Amino acid sequence: MQENPGPHYPDNRGPLPYGAAPAAIPYQPQPWFLPSPAGVRFDHLARNPAARLWRSVVGTLLVAVGFLGIGVAVLVAFTLPAYLFGLPSPVDAQGVPKPTPVGLAMTLLSIAPALLLVFGVAAVVQRRRPGTLSSVAGRLRWSWLLSCVGLALLAMVLGQAAQWLVLTNSGQDGAMFGWA
Known part of the structure; x- marks a missing residue:
């Protein structure tokens, strides 16, 4: 059977007397970025x-x-x-x-x-x-971005297809891109 070694004190000084203040917490610099207010628009x-x-x-x-x-x-x-x-x-x-x-x-x-x-x-x-x-x-938010990109691509393809159909059916020049 293993014996209980008793409480472990990290600074090896033993227990503090009753009412004594704990050891000082080392200084930690504040983060540069401040937290955003919770629950705001x-x-x-x-x-x-x-x-x-x-x-x-x-x-x-x-x-x-x-x-x-x-x-x-x-x-x-x-x-x-x-x-x-x-x-x-x-x-x-x-x-x-x-x-x-x-x-x-x-x-x-x-x-x-x-x-x-x-x-x-x-x-x-x-x-x-x-x-x-x-x-x-x-x-x-990658999932939101990808869904928006998908809808934007769909709208662009449908718009270009509609433009091509209108231009070819009206007899106008159907060249959509002058540099291609």
């Missing part, structure tokens, strides 16, 4: 304990200036090689991207870094998890 998720008016103003200005900077950088990155190599410009005279694959790539490459910019500003300025920008759950 999506539009109230930014109301954490650090929410102040200046955080909203600074965050908005950082996103606006950052988006402008990203747009200029992407525009220069696409127009400078076109100018140097004698290629057609990816933008028209007003500065709007042309409806070409290069114009589409330029547009998408200006949106993608802007999304990362918004996530970063929310994390640094508002001290909230970037996942709270897309869901109340604080994370990307």
Whole structure:
């Protein structure tokens, strides 16, 4: 039969006298991301304990200036090689991207870094998890996203099929894509 060794004390000092305070808890830094308020609507998720008016103003200005900077950088990155190599410009005279694959790539490459910019500003300025920008759950809900993508693809295919049917039955030019 095994004997009971008695209580185990982690600091090997034995039991504390009655009424003595326990040993001090070591310092642990507070997490940077503040918890989201429980049970609130999506539009109230930014109301954490650090929410102040200046955080909203600074965050908005950082996103606006950052988006402008990203747009200029992407525009220069696409127009400078076109100018140097004698290629057609990816933008028209007003500065709007042309409806070409290069114009589409330029547009998408200006949106993608802007999304990362918004996530970063929310994390640094508002001290909230970037996942709270897309869901109340604080994370990307993959099942919901996949069901929405499926419906969007179905709507796109049906719309393109309807456009093709109308154009071919009316005798108009049925070329749907000028660059393909």
